[in-house]
Amino acid sequence: MEAPKRKKERAAQGEEGKEGRDGKLEGKKKGKHDKPKPWDTPDVDHWKLEAFDPQWNEGGMLEESSFSTLFPQYREKYLQEVWPVVTSSLKEHGIKCELNLVEGSMTVGTTRKTRDPYIIVKARDLLKLLSRSVPAPQALKILDDEMQCDIIKIGSMLRNKERFVKRRQRLLGPNGATAKAIELLTGCYMLVQGNTVSAMGSFKGLKALRRIVEDCIKNIHPIYHIKALMIKRELAKDPELAEQNWDRFLPKFKKRNVKQKKVKEQKKKTYTPFPPPQQPSKVDLQLESGEYFLSAEMKAAKKWEAKKEKQEEVLAENKRKREAAFVPPKETKRIDKSSDAPEQGSKAVSKSDMSAMTESLKKKVKDIAASKGSTDTKGVDAYLAAPGSRKDSSNQKDKKDKKKNVETPVSEEKKKKKRKVTLED
Template structure:
């Protein structure tokens, strides 16, 4: 709001960010030390023990700047943070709680320490409970990573966050608004909506935010609306039962035997030589038919194709004949 007192203010220049939040200093803590001690603890998996042991001095130094004490218990497999007499920021213990939570979820220590900065938040999304089938869960979790991690890198660049997919959780670090976008993308991916749709939407939003004319307008007309194209698959039963014929009290007619068929054809009453002669004739006739079929197929390759001129002449002749008849 502009001041009504019209006087030159040489200290108020355009390059000053009036919305910037200054860092909390010990001088601003007018209440003094805390009356009670606050502490948080979390367990970590066995495979993280060696890494945490090596990087614990760096974590201790980072927490000492905010007056937070930390303990690494390798017997129980737990990390503990608590306030001390030197703690001046009430929110520091909550930041330290998020720090040990990220360390337990395999976030590298140099990256996890950034959570102590102002304006930085974290979100650990539990994705295993969103999909019941394990094979389906593994496939959808792989979609967040993409081929060679390209999808994950695109999400990190568009949302300005750090994302780590580890086991049954997805850990994200960044601004509050960005974390909301990441959670929406991850939950939709587990609900079988590919992250590439959200990436396209985020890219369009980033370009629209650069335009000063469209900055404060509704962007729904610019955003893509994807329709579901899943075809309805008819459920196929495991056992297909044939329809039963109408019930009749009479049994089906008995099939004729080989002897009955020979009696009908008269072959049964022939002598041995006559039977052999008839069998030989049938065999020779079948061989003759096969030879003629093969000969016809061989001769097809030598037949000349019909020329277009002859076909046109025939068509013209037919038209003339049709005209004469009419």
């Protein structure tokens, strides 16, 4: 119980301090080093980067330091053309450079004339950018103090190559529209090349650009970040909102549930401590069938017979397929119309159905006649007569029509003769 009390006492003594012999506070004290700085005035901008003055380091560098970078073979021709410009720009800062085409490497190193100690790091970044297909006029801007570079490695973020290519293309957009929008909003230069994204700009812009690139490869579209950056750009113009939280103005995007493929549950097999029985080998099967003891000639003859049987089966199957085209189709049987049961559509109507229909029709006609006040129902009986009687009546009508047709031409001939006689007279 005494240990915690001692800790509290020590903490209190550390905060308040201990009084020494002179009565002054000794030991730890909060804000001990907070002393007034006469050079630190409100008009000083602590974030401003001042240009390096060679007078700050007149003695130069004590030791020589160098950096080397490999470049791909397809960049060899371009680097040969541009190397004189790179050499002259590095020479101004007291840096030597070398292009080795045999090894495929570029080297930079300090000299006695080098004054700026950080320029060698800038020269190293220049080599990295040149090897990653950044044009020389753009890459040489890295030698300025305000310009920084960042090489974002995106190749190891995804395993699936097709997905990686598709998401990398999102950074560029149609005709490079998305990349142009990102460059304008972040104030950085961006180049997508292979498995890396080379970026150049301020620290603030590079931080925003790295986040956009990494989220794009993680399947978050760059348009969401572009919208947020556009809103922030407008909010920054208002001085009243400088010290306020901007989360209420920024858009909030909800994640949509995408249907995923259902994983098939594999049924667990029952555990058995005993291994499965050993399958018979080829020699065992030959021993069982007796083939093992046959001579080479007999084996060859047996193999040939099996092959011949298989060929015969195939030939027979092909012949059957060819002959199938010449087999005539089955003829459908015609239904005799002179049958007692008349047809209604495709189905034959039975006699019982016909009698039921006639009775129902008679009833209907009687009802109609009763309603009109007449008792004539003979027409219905004549209409609903048996099919045989109908045929007889129809035959009689046909005979009468024929007689009339025969008689008419005779009468016409007689009339013509009479006319001729009258004309002669």
